[in-house]
Amino acid sequence: MSIETDIKQKKFRSPYQRLALNLIYTSNWIQYQQVDGFREHDITSQQYNVLRILRGQYPSPIKVSDIAERMLDKNSNTSRLIDKLLAKKLVDRKSCPNDRRAVDVVITEAGLELLKKLDPVVDEWDNNMNAITHEEADLISSLLDKIRESKNNN
């Protein structure tokens, strides 16, 4: 459905405004799918995001601040997210030997297994985008990059 129909707004102040609303709306739409899908695995999208970052580094540990830097939601409270993951034994945490302020985090076997189980589910969500081509997806990605880029140079 067009964004006009979805939010029942006929006119926008500019194509940019329509795009901004569409981006937020579509992002929410994607995230609802995820929240629903992750619920039965007793994990949140943010926790999943952390686990995936940890897998990207595995078997190397990674500091809490580096995790925070890589998250989609830069405001998330990484300390407490890791508390939750630790309670579920999906990650290990130990003080970093080189810098006693820092804390090293590693994904556990159980964490890796959970991700493995979730991979096909997540792939399926992503592939639900196949109403557009790979090339179109890449085109959007590069245009979004361009949008964010320009603002940083203000």
Added chain:
Amino acid sequence: MSIETDIKQKKFRSPYQRLALNLIYTSNWIQYQQVDGFREHDITSQQYNVLRILRGQYPSPIKVSDIAERMLDKNSNTSRLIDKLLAKKLVDRKSCPNDRRAVDVVITEAGLELLKKLDPVVDEWDNNMNAITHEEADLISSLLDKIRESKNNN
């Protein structure tokens, strides 16, 4: 900056996955701007969203459920959002004469004035997208619509 750099992830499982992450990331990025900008006006993005919906109907009233339907975040608790707006005297609320279950909401003069003050600010955010053209913005919008459309038909 490219999404690869922003979230420091070099490889994605597919162009669709990169797009999904980019959409969420960019949506968050847009919303942070808004939260910051609205703060000094003592209003949240969601409250702003409600006010804009109300202005779209002005001077007609609109039911709470109709507001909920038009919101970007379909899960928001519209009742309590309107409580907040009422407390700031930005909206009026009265029982709907035709259906005593329903509640009619109208934006007040103060609400309209606030929106008027915010319009140039919001336009400026939207126009920060001018690293891409109007045509490119419309192209993205229509591709996003296509993505959501396909899922509804599953």
Added chain:
DNA sequence: ATACATATAATGTTGAAACATCTAATCAGT
């Protein structure tokens, strides 16, 4: 070496989101 600034993570607090439940009004079928 000391003092001050910065970096890192944890914690405290407040308000909102998420979700379920509840009440009242309306509708639909008999």
Added chain:
DNA sequence: ACTGATTAGATGTTTCAACATTATATGTAT
């Protein structure tokens, strides 16, 4: 008209997000 189902909105509760503050460790300049 009566029953059950549905709709609309409000409210209760728990968890989480947002933001500020704190504690400790490290870096830097004198």
